[in-house]
Every structure is written in C-alpha cells, then in structure tokens.
Amino acid sequence: MNLIIAVIKPFKLEAVREALTGLGIAGMTVTEVQGYGRQKGQTEIYRGAEYEVSFLPKVKIEIAVASDMADQVIEAIATAARTGQIGDGKIFCLDIGKAVRIRTNEAGADAL
C-alpha cells in the first residue's frame, strides 16, 4: 500500500476529488496548509509597512491506495490539478506498512 500526499492549489480540490472518484477511490483526507516554494507570495501592506507573505494557501490531500493503483492515482491527480502555472504543487508517494479500518478492524487493502 502507498500513502500518496499531494499538495495542490485550493481551487483544484474539487477537480481532483472528481478525478479520483472516477478511478474508484473512495476516500481521502484533506488538510489546509501553507506552501512555500518557487511561486512567490504576494507583497502585502499593513499600515504603511510592506511585507512579503512567503506562504501561500494550499491544500494537502492524503490518499492511501493499494500499490498497484499508485501510479494511476498520481497521474490522475497531476492531470486534474495542473494549471501549468507556477505553484501547482507536488505529489509524494510513501509506503504504508499497515492499514486498519477503525470501524471493522479490517486490515490491509480491505481497510481502504
């Protein structure tokens, strides 16, 4: 199993969710995060003092998938989240040693 972590632009969340549902992915967990990267934050002004806002709002999606689905999922996320503009985000894929569904105690791929 893999844990796929994707950091995307917030307004792409819905498109990504739809793409994943299309692949039969039934679940995911979403976190509001702040991203720092090549995309420069805006300059804000507060009471006559300018300052750089270096962090930009992003959304992080975590999806546990069976390993054979991983590439497909990464592909689908990348396609749905892409605007081609700087700041589109990243996808990371990690290994999961064990997964459990709390409700039923099912483990492994059945838990997803």
Place this chain on the structure above:
Amino acid sequence: MNLIIAVIKPFKLEAVREALTGLGIAGMTVTEVQGYGRQKGQTEIYRGAEYEVSFLPKVKIEIAVASDMADQVIEAIATAARTGQIGDGKIFCLDIGKAVRIRTNEAGADAL
C-alpha cells in the same frame, strides 16, 4: 520506529489520547482535517440552493512510536475511536528512518 497516522472522529480525540497515555505514549501531534469516504456528508442549503457537503470534519493524529509498540498502539487507537458507525476512520502505519528531539538532539527511540 513507526509513524502511526490515524484519522478519527473529532469527538473521539480525548478518548484516544487517554488510551494512549494509558500505554505510556507521551506525545502526539494532532491536525484538524476534512475527510471524504463512505460516510456521506450532509446536504446543506444556502439561500434556496441545496448542495452536498462531501467533506466531513475529522481529526488526524500522528504518533511516532518504537516499532515494537506499533501494534499495541494501533489496537488501542482502534478500540478507543470505534463507534461502529460508518466514518470511524483509518489508521496507517509508516516507517520512520530517523527521529530527533530538537531540544536535546537525542535521536532514535530516545527522541520520542
């Protein structure tokens, strides 16, 4: 060492924390997240237009534990967080390569 990631119902946080303290787990990190899964979100209405709220509030707990504790911890979380109702959440277990306690620079299991 393992990183145990659990997504649970928010109101179960306190029960899980107590269960873990019972096991001698001294630390954890909690994030407010939105979950999408089998549990359907509610239909909300806003000014005459209905819409599906597909994401539900969940809490994500991350706990780094020595590998020999992992199963015990997973078990404890699952038990404490279970309501038997749909949407109880998931537990994932990942490998940690290295851990450091910032204050002391202790590494490995001592860092936890």
Place this chain on the structure above:
Amino acid sequence: MNLIIAVIKPFKLEAVREALTGLGIAGMTVTEVQGYGRQKGQTEIYRGAEYEVSFLPKVKIEIAVASDMADQVIEAIATAARTGQIGDGKIFCLDIGKAVRIRTNEAGADAL
C-alpha cells in the same frame, strides 16, 4: 528521497524557513497543528471551572529532500528551532518512493 516532518514551536517558523533557504531548500509545506507531549499545557479557567488544555499550538513542516541532503536539513532545522526549553518538538525522516511536480510532471529529485 526523504520526507522530513518537523514539529516546532510556531514562533520558530521564520527562523527555520531562513535556515532552510540558506541550504538552498526551495520549498516546504506548513501545517498548523496541536501538540501533546512532555510540555504541559496551561490550565485555563472558563466560568469558574478550571481545565487543563493538554494540546499546545505547534507548526508542522514537511520538506521533501534528496536523500543526501536529509541529515543536513535535519541538523539545520534542529539548530534553528531549538530554544532548549521543553516543547521544542521533533523531527522525523521518512522515505519517499516517488515525487512528482504537478506543473511539469518532472519526477524524482527534479520535482523538488
């Protein structure tokens, strides 16, 4: 590649960001979290009833780095985030199987 997860005191975020920029780290993702650990939360009072606030505000930083950079990065974070007081936080290092830059579809170390 590694995913470095650091939980630090919120007001150390800027120092850590600067330290990492100094190492040439171009990106990171930051999440506001609540931490539970040795550092005791404060006692709060609400309408005559005292209660323990066991969770304290922390910031979680996630940085994907090429494996050869990992130790350097961990070192830099630990140094920048250290106050020597209890509650300084932890750093965990995980393996990343695959990384993708959404904008360009670059994979691996190029994606970072």
Place this chain on the structure above:
Amino acid sequence: MRFKTKMTRLTPTVGGLRTVQWVSIGAVLLAIAVVPAQAASDAETVYVFNTLLFLIGGFLVMWMAAGFAMLEAGLVRTKNVAEICLKNIGLYSIAGLMYFILGYNLMYGVSEGGYIGPFDVFWSASEMLKTVMVDGEEVVQAFVLDEAGNEVRLEPAADGYASSSDWFFQMVFVATAASIVSGTVAERVKLFPFFIFVVVLTGLIYPIQGSWEWGAGWLDAMGFADFAGSTLVHSTGGWAALAGAMLIGPRIGKYDGQGRVRPMPGSSLPLATLGTFILWVGWFGFNGASQLALGSDVNAIAVANIFANTNMAAAAGCIATIGMTKVMYQKVDLTMALNGALAGLVSITAEPLTPSIGAAVLIGAVGGVLVVFAVPLFDKLKIDDVVGALSVHLVAGIWGTMAVPFTNSGTSFLTQLIGVVSIGAFVFVTSYVVWMILKVSLGIRLSGEEEESGSDVAELGMEAYPEFGRGTQKLAS
C-alpha cells in the same frame, strides 16, 4: 406599577455620601395633573416629550435583542452559532407578534387589583388621525373615543402619550424575557419546540404575571415595587429558563461521571463582549424610559438620575467581578466580567431611581459578586446554563428586587418577597408544564447525533463559518 405615582418618601440609606431625599416617580399622569394651570400648548409639549421618551427607550431596548444575539453567539460553540442567531431574531419577531395578538391586552386590560386580564385579540392604537375642515382649510386632528363611545378630539393633557409609543416600549420588553431563555437552553434545544415555548411565554405567561404589577393588578395593590423589571422581566425569563434547563438536561459531556464540570468555551469572546456593550447601552432605554414621562423638570431629573445609576451599577458589577475572579482564580475571567456588568444592570433595574449613585454602586457590586458564586453553583446542581443567564437574570433579578427597600422606604421586604415568590412560582410552574407538554409531545431535545454534529447542521443545514480554515472553499472557488 407604572401608572400611579408612588407617594412614598425615602430616607437616605447610604452613609458617607452627600445624600439627597428621593421620591420614586412612577408616572406621568399625575405629574402632569399637578403642574399648575398649564396652557393647552404646554400639555401638548409634555405629550410629545413622553412619546419621544418611549420611542427612544423603545429603540434602545429593541437594540438589546441584537445584544442577546451577539452575547449568545459568542458563548455557544461554533457548531451552534447560526442557530442561536436564528433563534434570537425569530424570538424577537414572535414576541412582537404575540404581544400584538394577545399579550398587551392581557397585561394592561386587567382590572385594578386583579389576577388576569381579558383575552381580547389584536391590540390597536386608541387615537384616530382624521382630516377635518377648520376655517376652510383641511387640517389633521387626533380623535379618541370617550366613555360613551363617541369620537372626541384628543386633549393631549388628558392622555399623556401616543398609545403606540407605549405599546412599542412594552413590546420590546417581552422579547427581553424570551431572549434570556434561549441562552440557557442553547446548543441542545430543538428549534420549533423552542419557538412554541416562546409563543406561550410571550403571549400568556409574561403578560399575566406582568399584569399583576404593571397592569395595576394585585401585586401593585399590595405595594410591590419593580421599577423596570428585575422580577417582571429578568427573573421571569430566568424562571422560564430554569424550568427548561431542568427538563432538557445538560449538554452531552458537560458533566462527567465523577460530577466534574467540563468547560465548553464559547466560540468568540469579542462577539460576547460586543453583545454586553449593546445590552449596556440598551439598558439606558430599559430603565430610563421606564420613568414613563419626560416632560417636566421632575421627570427629566428622574430620568437623568436613572441613567447615572444604571451606568454605575453596571460599572460596579463589572469591577466587582474582575476583582473577585482575580482573587479566586488568580486570573480574570472575561466572561464573568461581562456577566458581572449585566448582573449590575439587572440588580439596579428594580429600583434605578431612588438610590444615590453610591447606593447604586453597592447594589450593582453585590450583583456582580453573586454571579461569581452562582455560576459554579448551578454547575454543581448540574443545571447546564450555557451563557450564565440564570446567574445574571434570575439571581441578580431577585437580589435587585429584594434590595429595593434599602433605598425606597415606601416598600417593604415582605411585600418584595411576596412578589418575588409569587411571580417565581407562577412562571416556574407554568413554564415547567409547557416544557413538559412539549417534551412528551414533540420532544424538546436534539438527538445525540444532532447535538454532536451541531444544531446548525441539524436544524438549518448550514454553518456559521462555512469556510474551512482561511477560506478554501468546499466547492471550487
């Protein structure tokens, strides 16, 4: 009651201050009557002043509805904020409609010394504005019906104020009583059963007990004094809330197995602070316009004294609470300080005219101190009062009413006690019965699941702050 002058003379009760002799002035009619031989135009001026006092007081008290809404929105948890907003604007609306349909006639139609007024539906103004020809010109004049049922031209001297201004002013008071209830039973009560309770409270319970005193019923005849409603409005709301809280039970998780209190901090303390300030400013109308007359030096002085006393009782209540919580907990509890200011206001409401400023300060300070002890006490009794309305309105309301004889020698502790007890018993029992009927019929409490997901989603299908974090939309931007 509000329509006759209390003919009592006070002896100063607070030593050390430069004291003055006060006399409680409750009414306009006599005050007008005694002004020596005024020309018609002067009576008209007084008439306009009195009307204006009601209108200014009325919009200030109406504004208190916003204060209750903000106070309660700030003190409930996020998941119940939208519903408490709806409850507050809804109950204010219902209170007005019920007072129009039934309440006012029931309250002010009671016979002197009586127990219950007539069930006449639909209040209407007593004046008619008509166009008549005067010296060949069309002129608008006001007419009223005389006792024989004939239309006669309104003589302002004989009347006092525009009837609608009085109605408006009395109406906004009813809503205050209902607002108190919503704060106590918040976060778990079902919306429509709550609204039904408000219908009964504002259409029947409030007007009936109100008629006993302000309607010149039996309590007034007995000499009971409650200038602006420590008992008639605030305790009444409190008793109705208490009955509800007892029947509905505490919120899930509020008291744990070992009887410990688990605090459930409110969503927004600045909103709660704003609500308190709104209530404070509205209270100048609440107490000040309860003088019911403005158009003479005596009444102007009285209203001015009431303003000063009202303010200082609140200030003293606030400071007393700040000091008490600092001493007791080493920290100052903002929510208690807010409740303390309100308790000061409730305390002075039974008699804001006769106390010297120094006495007002003492009365308000005691009110503030009482709150600090009452809040944990109700928790000990496992009566879960979300916003502290019982401590503020019921406890301080009783205190304020019982404190009247300290500064108003025309009153007695016994009569005050009779008033407090009889109104308390009536309101508590009737409210209990109504809540009970609602409980066994429609049910008054949300299901556990609904309560846990929050009344906003359960009852309104919406959230008070629907955006996640800093504004990521659940649906694409």
Place this chain on the structure above:
Amino acid sequence: MRFKTKMTRLTPTVGGLRTVQWVSIGAVLLAIAVVPAQAASDAETVYVFNTLLFLIGGFLVMWMAAGFAMLEAGLVRTKNVAEICLKNIGLYSIAGLMYFILGYNLMYGVSEGGYIGPFDVFWSASEMLKTVMVDGEEVVQAFVLDEAGNEVRLEPAADGYASSSDWFFQMVFVATAASIVSGTVAERVKLFPFFIFVVVLTGLIYPIQGSWEWGAGWLDAMGFADFAGSTLVHSTGGWAALAGAMLIGPRIGKYDGQGRVRPMPGSSLPLATLGTFILWVGWFGFNGASQLALGSDVNAIAVANIFANTNMAAAAGCIATIGMTKVMYQKVDLTMALNGALAGLVSITAEPLTPSIGAAVLIGAVGGVLVVFAVPLFDKLKIDDVVGALSVHLVAGIWGTMAVPFTNSGTSFLTQLIGVVSIGAFVFVTSYVVWMILKVSLGIRLSGEEEESGSDVAELGMEAYPEFGRGTQKLAS
C-alpha cells in the same frame, strides 16, 4: 412628497382587526399652521422637536451604513471581507460628499412638478447665527435671508427645523441606496470603478429621481406616494445594482455548465445577523423621522404608529421566511430569515403610517414570502446577487410601493405603478449606461486570477483575518 400634507382619508382595509381611521400626515408646515394661535415660544418648541427628530433619525440611518457593512461582510467569502468593509465605509463617505457638492440642491431645488433641479454646487445651511446687542448684552440670534435678500431674524414658526438637520437626514438616505449596490456586485467588482459609479449614483441619479417625488416634482404632483423610500431609495439601489450585476456577470464558478447553482456560503453568519439587527434598529429612524415633524400630538402619534408598524412588518417578514423555508426545504435558512426581516422593512417603507398593525403584519409577511421565491429566481436568471439585495430591496420595494393603496385611499394603483416604472426605467437605464461606460473604459471586473485569490489581496494587499488558524503569525512572534 415630504412637504405637504396628504389630505386624504382612508377607509380601513384589513377586516377583523379593530380598525381606526388614518390619515397620512406628511408634513410639518401645515400641521404647525393649524394649531390654534400659538405663542412664539411654542413655535420654537415645535422647531426644536422637528430638528431633534431629524437628528435622531439621522444618526439611526447613518448607523445603517454599519449594518450594510456587517451584513455584506458576513455574506461574502473570507477573501473578500476586507474589501467589502472598505467599500462600505468609502461609499458612505462619498455619498455624503456628493450630496453636499451636488445632490441636495439637485433634489430639493427642482421646481414644483418639474423633472430636474438646478446644478448648483455646494449646499449650505440657510440660517446664520450672529451675535447682536440686546439691552446692552451680547446675544446670539439666528437670521435668514428674506426673498429680497435681506437678513431678517429667523421666525421659528415660519420655518420648521434647522436646515442642517434636514440636510443631514436626507444625506444619510443617499448612502443607503449606494450600499445596496455594493452587496449585489460584491466579490468581483473593481474598487475604483465601483466608487466612480457611486459618485454618479449619489450625485446625479439618486437626486434626480428623488426630486420627482420628495422634491415636489412631477410624480408628486401626480399623487404618487412613497413615504420613506421603498421606491426612491430601495428600488433605486436595486435597479442600479441590477444593471451592474447584468453587465459584470456572475462570480467564477457560481453557475456550472448545466446551469446549476453552486452556493458560495458567506464567511460569517453572526456578522450577517448583527448587520440585520443594525439595519432593523436604524429603520426606526428611516421611517419614523420621515414623518418630518414631531412637535404636535398628531405628529407624535404618527411617529409612534410608524415605529410600531415598522417593527411588526419586519417581524412578520422574518417569521414568514422562517416558515416558508422550513416548509420548502425542511430546514430553516438563517440567511433567508435575515433577508425576510429586511424585506418586511422595505415593504412597509412606502407607507408605514396608514396601515393598522394587522395590515403592517400582512404587508411585511408578503415581503418575506417574496424573498424566498425571488432569490432562486435571480439565480435561475444567472444574475448573481451575492447578498440578496435585489430580492430584498428591489422586489420588496416594488411590492411595498404597490401596496400603498390598500391602506392609503388617497393613492391609486395606477399612479403607484407609474412611479415604480418611471423611476425604475430611469435608474436602470442611466445606471446601465454608467456601468457600460466604466466597463469599456476602466473595466469593472477583477481579472480571473484576482477574483480567485480574492479582492482583499488584489485591491487592498491585506487579508481580513490575516492569521493562519489559531494565530500562528506568518512572521515570527
């Protein structure tokens, strides 16, 4: 119009209630004239009362600017909250300046029965305060210019009120109309083009149409009745907003490919609730002081009746909407309830004096019901109205104006229709032209990217709630 008494007699229209005969009183001058033989001092008292009514009404209506700001801040998304705050305080300021520079003279300088007033710049008060010697003592007296241009001592009897008080009161009305526009085109309109539109609206469009009725122009001559501005203020704002909304288009993502509506819930429902309460309390000034006179029994009664009717129409609008949404959606929509209360207020604004309370309840309730249907209707037409201002101010404004003849028999449906249509056409067309010119010149809409990141960052370079989560600073400490 506001300066002459309507000499019409009404027949009661709402059966079942104890009805009274009402006559609409629009004015002070005649009312003063008819009081039999008053001494100078009495006229001065009346003068002071009238001035005071304008000042109290004026600050209450000014306060409505805060209400619009909070309502709109609560109903836009977080990323646009700071900018809507700026827009609201800015437009209120601009409205005052433009009304001073051009508007008031244009509106009240029109010739009787005329179509357009003079373009005289800079209004100024008509009274001069001067120090003169009387019996060897310096005394301040008020002077005015007589028709020959000579300074003569002010005779309060002949004047009615301080000219600045009237100016102040009329000025705050202009801002209301402009506030309505900002709510509809929120979240996507560019800041400075919007401000330019406000300049034209408040300096030209509003005063010209206003002169037709309140300036005693042709609509007034025809017998059109709009007591406090259902059409002149609220629909006018609505038409200007409609033109803007049509030209600017809906927000990105509001309507999807299949024409479905994607709700974009506002950032804070307690703020929206607060805004509604502020508007409600301000409305007592809006309608009450539109009586324009206070200093007699007849006027005091009229103002009091207006207060009562205004409140009850709002209450009925609110309850009607609560009931309707519960029936239609099984859940109660708080934002609709707020809009319903406001619709009740707008509905009664065209005629808050002649209805009995029962009639006011019905008029307000219909207004509330209309909102429940109008909101989805505008969505069906893909007119994206962020805060529901079209449903509340335009739709209920038309309803209220058309409902006048039900209770004021001196008016006719036809004349009311002529007024509604002519003002609607004028305001819509001129607004459309102005918006169009702005669109092709400066552009009126933020770029897609700016809209997506939010107008706060795009226009102000700041955020309404700049802290992430519970207060971690983006910059250290």
Place this chain on the structure above:
Amino acid sequence: MRFKTKMTRLTPTVGGLRTVQWVSIGAVLLAIAVVPAQAASDAETVYVFNTLLFLIGGFLVMWMAAGFAMLEAGLVRTKNVAEICLKNIGLYSIAGLMYFILGYNLMYGVSEGGYIGPFDVFWSASEMLKTVMVDGEEVVQAFVLDEAGNEVRLEPAADGYASSSDWFFQMVFVATAASIVSGTVAERVKLFPFFIFVVVLTGLIYPIQGSWEWGAGWLDAMGFADFAGSTLVHSTGGWAALAGAMLIGPRIGKYDGQGRVRPMPGSSLPLATLGTFILWVGWFGFNGASQLALGSDVNAIAVANIFANTNMAAAAGCIATIGMTKVMYQKVDLTMALNGALAGLVSITAEPLTPSIGAAVLIGAVGGVLVVFAVPLFDKLKIDDVVGALSVHLVAGIWGTMAVPFTNSGTSFLTQLIGVVSIGAFVFVTSYVVWMILKVSLGIRLSGEEEESGSDVAELGMEAYPEFGRGTQKLAS
C-alpha cells in the same frame, strides 16, 4: 469652556462656498437668559430639552466604548483579543467610578481662572425630589439648596438641566481618553498596572487638565477654545499613551535588527470596521451634545450644524486616506481608511460649530492625510502603537485644535498653541511619572514568554476563539 457663551463673531474663511456668519455658542445658561420674558413652563421645556440632549449624547458616547473595544479587538492579534476586550470594559467601568469618586468635583469645582479644583470625594446630584402636599394632593417637586443652604423649590429657568444628565455626559468623555491609551500599549502591557494607570488618569490627570478649560480655569480665561475635546480628550489620551509606549517599548519582533518594521496584522478587519462605525455614530453625541443646550432655535441650529460638520469631516478624512494610500502604495489600506475617518472626527472636534461644511471637509481631509504620514513616522521612531491611536488622537487632535482660528475668529493661534502645549506637557509628564512608578514597582510589561503565548492565556487563562479550526473541541464534544 462649556458654560459661557463665546461672544465672538467669525469671518468666513473658506472662499468659494456660500458662506454664512457663524457664532460659536457654548452654553445654555446665557442662551436661556436672553430669550425675552418666557413663562415658567417654557423654561421647563428648555430644561427638559437640555437634559434630553445630554442623555442622548451620553448614551451615544457611552456606545463609543464598544467602538474602541471592537476597533482594538480587530487590530490586535488573536492571542490578545480577549484581554483587550476585558481592558476596554474594565476601563470604562473604572473611569465612571473614578469620575464619581473624585474626577467630576475636581474638574468642575475649580475656581474661575484656577489651576486645580477641590479634592471633594463623591459627586452627587444637586436636586432633591420630594413629595409635598399641594391643594390636598401629594405632588412630587424638585428642590435645590440656595446659597444659604436652605431648600428652595427648583426654578428650571435658573438651572438649565438635570445635574445628573450633565454628570453622565461628562463621565462618558473620561472613558474615551482612557480607551485611547489601551490601544497603543496593547499586546504587552500587564493588566492590573494598566488599570492602576487608568485610575490615576481618570481620577486625577484628566480632570485637572479638563478643569483648566471646561471647568473655567486659566486656559478658558485666556481664551483657549476646544469645543468637544480634540485636546482635552483626544490629545490627552494620546499623550498618556505616548508616555506609556515610550516606557514599555515595542512588541517583541516589531522592529528587527536593521530597524525594519515587521507588520503584525490585526486579527479581524471586520471587527475593526465595526468599531470605527460605532465610534462614528457615537461622535454625533460627542460633538453634538457638547453644544450643551438644545431648547431654542439657535441651539437647535447649532446642534444640527455640528452633526453635519462632524459627519463630513469624517467622510473627508476617510476619502483622503483612501486616495493617499492608493497613490502611495498602489493599494488601499483599509486600516488606514478607518483611522482616516477617525482622524477626521478628531480634527473637527475642537470646533465643529463654526466651520461651513466645506471648511469641515478640509479640516477632516487634512486630518486623514496626517494619519497616513504619522503612522510610519511613529514606527520610524520605534514607538509601537498597535492601533494607531497616537496618529489618530494625538496628531489629529493637535491639528484640530490649531485649526480652530481658521473658522472661529474669536480665537488665536497663539492661545491655541499655549493650550496644546500646556495640556500636552502636563499630561505627558504626569503620565510618564505614573507609568515610571508602575514600571519600577509592579512592572508594566508581560514577560517575553507571556507576550509570546499571548496576554489572553497569561492574564485571563482563556482564549478569544478557543476552538481549534472549525470547532473541534479540545475536550470531547
């Protein structure tokens, strides 16, 4: 000062506008005296009007306390919001208590032309209400003590207004001065030392300097003019705040090693906007009721002119700031626009009566422009003023006071300067001493750790928005 008529005649100073001749009217007593031969009842009417003006003005200024609370709550960071709310409600309460205990007597008991008043404790109303027998009926009448100490019946003509109404009105002004201080030293000052400073400020410093002008002391004798308190209230608050800010130092991290400013954006701009609107509406009471009399055509005109001027100065300040920030930063700074409106209000406060509207616009606009430059200037001086109170109240207060001679020819720049400097010096030095004593005794600043975790947790043990994210409870459900 406020008790005698300024007998000065003004020459119009703003060309291009239709100017009128104005005379500053500061007082009621003389104004009443000069009305030719009035009947007793008329004097009573005037008495009621004057009292009513104080009461309306008083509750409006009281409401400003809520405005300061919301403005400051919006401009501090989340972790300090609850404490700033507590400070604001606490200081308002303290101000009232101290003014009752000491302040009023100290301020208005000063001998004519004097420097310091008597330290008489406990103010009390001068009228006594008593029941007497008139023609066999009990009647309430008002009595006062004559010079020989005998009780005589109150003659309204000889008095002017109910003493409590004046007391109430003066009292709410004191709180304003104290509110200013809390905004500047926010986020780092310790709670109880701050409260102790407020005690001294409101009980001693404010009343002593106030006595010099409004108490008819030496500055008044010299001809200094400050109608409603640009210097006496606003600059006084500003100087006290400046002394505090200098001694307490900037917040941790506000200025970095290289002297750069690190912005610390406030928690909620809509709350700050609300606060500004509240202050704006309250200011009508602040300036309008400072006319101190209403019951004549002259006074009614004066109050009306003040309302109009007050509004337009604020509008101009706001628009000027919007324009300036757009030009200087390409973006419009909402917090500056809010400060700009307030600066316009402060600027016009020294003389809201004599300017024409055009002049008021200019005075307010200059105030707004000053703020845009003053805010970064204080930052350059490393004086950390969290909410901009120094720029708004001190800088614009000085400007407003110095601008009086432009429109009020009875004043001179030199005298104005003497007033500004002497009050400034007195307040700054005494405040500095008090802050210093507090610093070396109790300490005035939170520890670094407390400041970093926030004053809410440090001082109150609670959080303003205690829920994490969208409302997950820290404790179960």
